[in-house]
């Protein structure tokens with residue numbers, strides 16, 4: 001796999017950093033998640049392919065241990081509030097001095113500098129600060145955060161993974177590591193570059209929810225079908241719009257012009273009525289194989305059995321029977337080979353990993369006994 005041989009230490013976090021770690025693991029990196037001791041269960045639901053070591057970082061020995069792990073690793077990924085790692089003596093100055101090849105990725109909401117740097121927050125706050133949230137939502141309604149996808153995952157975990165890959169690539173030339181300051185505000189904003197850079201085109205000239213791509217246009221929206229499901233319509237270009245009308249059995253001559261914004265409410269009324277006359281399956285049959293840009297809005301239950309997704313094997317089922325998306329993108333020679341085994345329990349690999357990093361059985365036993373590290377069923381001997 002593309003990242004074979006890359007060793008990553010991921011300090012356990014909430015949602016964005018676990019996603020970043022899972023991407024790296026899916027593509028072949030050896031990712032060790034560092035969990036807290038005495039927590040019992042992990043909240044990480046993106047732990048595919050990771051191993052777990054439980055370390056008490058509130059002990060000097062735990063900190064020393066993490067430093068040793070970082071000495072022999074390529075990447076450390078930390079998701080804490082600004083200053084937390086420095087307070088522990090695990091800041092980039094210390095770790096990069098000991099291992100100048102280390103890539104030190106810091107994934108936070110507001111970044112390492114600026115007046116908000118140390119403030120708590122979540123996806124919705126970062127999205128708000130990126131400017132994007134002000135553009136999301138239907139006309140006349142309040143701004144709406146589309147799950148926690150944009151800041152946590154697109155602008156956060158994924159962007160941070162890209163930073164790590166860039167730093168790994170650059171290291172092949174310089175031999176040096178570096179610090180990555182991944183701010184979810186900036187990552188989300190960057191993901192939204194198109195919106196900024198197309199400001200002068202008239203695409204966004206109207207209030208929220210009244211523009212071409214923000215649910216303002218009737219030919220770029222979703223419609224309810226007679227069975228209470230939905231179809232997604234993205235018929236922007238005139239030639240595709242013509243196919244939409246054909247599928248709906250509507251004559252262009254009987255309707256207002258596609259781009260007549262003042263007539264959009266009327267056009268929407270006509271489309272709404274028409275889509276309500278058939279089931280989702282019936283509309284799928286009408287539009288499949290055309291260029292009308294009309295697709296069913298699939299539920300999680302339906303998505304993997306849709307013929308297109310099934311043909312490509314876009315979703316996988318792990319050994320617990322749980323379905324999830326296959327890693328993307330596909331690399332033809334070195335594709336991801338996601339692990340199908342159950343997620344690691346907290347501390348499940350403590351002993352295995354410490355042995356791999358060169359600790360002796362006596363040293364490991366001592367750390368277990370002192371509560372510096374933990375494994376499930378702590379009391380047992382090596």
Ligand SMILES: CCCCCCCCCCCC[C@H](C)C(=O)SCCNC(=O)CCNC(=O)[C@H](O)C(C)(C)COP(=O)(O)OP(=O)(O)OC[C@H]1O[C@@H](n2cnc3c(N)ncnc32)[C@H](O)[C@@H]1OP(=O)(O)O
Nearest residue numbers: 014015035036056057058079080081108109120121122123
């Ligand atoms: C049963 C399963 C059910 C599954 C349900 C799963 C539910 C998941 C829900 C996910 C929701 C996701 C939401 C929408 C999100 O947006 S997540 C994104 C949140 N924001 C970030 O990640 C940005 C960066 N992080 C932060 O700003 C902050 O970490 C935070 C998220 C605001 C949380 O703040 P807070 O809890 O005060 O923690 P921090 O200041 O970061 O300090 C962390 C403290 O923990 C300690 N710590 C860490 N590791 C260890 C360890 N191994 N051993 C011992 N201690 C440890 C650190 O030393 C630090 O301690 P201290 O400095 O506070 O004393």
